[in-house]
Amino acid sequence: MSFSDELRRDNARDWDACVDHRFVREIFAGTxxxxxxxxxxxxxxxxxxxxxxxLGMAIATADRFESRIRFAQFAAMITSDENTYFQRAFDTLxxxxxxxxxxxxxxxxxxxxxxxxDAADSxxxxxxxxxxxxAEWLYLSWADRAxxxxxxxxxxAEWITLHNNDGFRSFVTWLRSELDRVGxxxxxxxxxxxAAFFRRxxxxxxxxxxxxxx
Numbered sequence: 001m002s003f004s005d006e007l008r009r010d011n012a013r014d015w016d017a018c019v020d021h022r023f024v025r026e027i028f029a030g031t032x033x034x035x036x037x038x039x040x041x042x043x044x045x046x047x048x049x050x051x052x053x054x055l056g057m058a059i060a061t062a063d064r065f066e067s068r069i070r071f072a073q074f075a076a077m078i079t080s081d082e083n084t085y086f087q088r089a090f091d092t093l094x095x096x097x098x099x100x101x102x103x104x105x106x107x108x109x110x111x112x113x114x115x116x117x118d119a120a121d122s123x124x125x126x127x128x129x130x131x132x133x134x135a136e137w138l139y140l141s142w143a144d145r146a147x148x149x150x151x152x153x154x155x156x157a158e159w160i161t162l163h164n165n166d167g168f169r170s171f172v173t174w175l176r177s178e179l180d181r182v183g184x185x186x187x188x189x190x191x192x193x194x195a196a197f198f199r200r201x202x203x204x205x206x207x208x209x210x211x212x213x214x
Contacts, residue, residue: 028156037093041090043103045086052075054119118197119197130201140164143164144164
């Protein structure tokens with residue numbers, strides 16, 4: 001079993017709860033209430049700054065030039081296509097500028113910000129990879145549903161297609177292989193640290209999905 005598969009297996013309860021979450025069912029059905037989507041996107045948008053910083057640390061600590069290029073290309077997508085989606089969605093949902101930039105942070109959002117900062121501050125490539133792998137692989141896992149029709153509302157539909165297109169699938173496949181490669185040569189402490197970051201990320205993902213309905 002690969003390192004990434006082992007980590008997903010060890011966190012199956014939280015992982016599976018996210019993939020089959022009420023949020024996922026409702027966004028595909030197009031029945032997600034606007035106020036829930038608004039809370040979700042407003043809080044999710046607060047991750048981008050720390051997420052890009054984490055990508056920067058992955059670039060800095062990667063042991064291969066090819067890996068640095070792959071992360072740099074992904075960072076460009078996050079700061080262009082995905083950021084543009086957020087702004088269009090906020091306009092449609094009537095989110096004022098102050099709420100986009102400085103909302104009151106919920107506990108899961110603050111937890112995610114701390115997690116990404118801790119991973120970056122570790123200056124450990126494996127730990128950075130673990131958090132990034134959960135963030136992207138878990139989203140591909142719930143968004144990539146063969147045969148599912150897309151909802152009519154672009155706010156719902158484009159959030160799905162941002163996470164199930166061929167380019168994103170390719171990146172997640174590479175990201176997993178990178179975590180597997182690094183994990184295969186890491187010492188016990190390195191694997192333990194990566195597993196701990198993976199677990200924190202999976203737990204927070206579930207908490208984040210749950211809390212938008214509270």
